[in-house]
Amino acid sequence: MTPARPGILETALYVDDLDAAAGFYRDVVGLEEHVRVDGRHVFLRCEGSMLMLFNPEATHQSSDGRFPVPPHGARGPGHVCFRARQGETQAWADHLAAHGVEIEADFEWPNGTRSLYVRDPSDNSVEFAEASLWDFDT
Helix, strand or coil, X not given: CCCCCXXXXXXXXXXXXXXXXXXXXXXXXXXXXXXXECCCEEEEEECCEEEEEECHHHHCCCCCCCCCCCCCCXXXXXXXXXXXXXXXHHHHHHHHHHCCCCCCEEEECCXXXXXXXXXXXXXXXXXXXXXXXXXXCC
């Protein structure tokens, strides 16, 4: 039997300041903090999935049996795109501006979907776009 096509359960970003990044995703984006291990990671609930913020120095080290996962990680800015509900892109632009977050790029794709790009405190690229960007229902 072939398994069903999977969805994404979690997305990881690597950050140099866990508190600043968690504050951005909690206070600006509106995610709920789920679990924190000081100096190692902060996980935040995102509609149907988890955004995992990791200290790259800590995840490159063995967890000494605390976590049953192999060392992993990335260096440099990553990217995450949050799904905006149909017609909410302008509301996100206004919300980000009200929080003093500079919009790095704001444009319309050939299919008419608008994308907003900002940077989190660790310089990760954060996008807000409607699911129609990829021809998904919103």
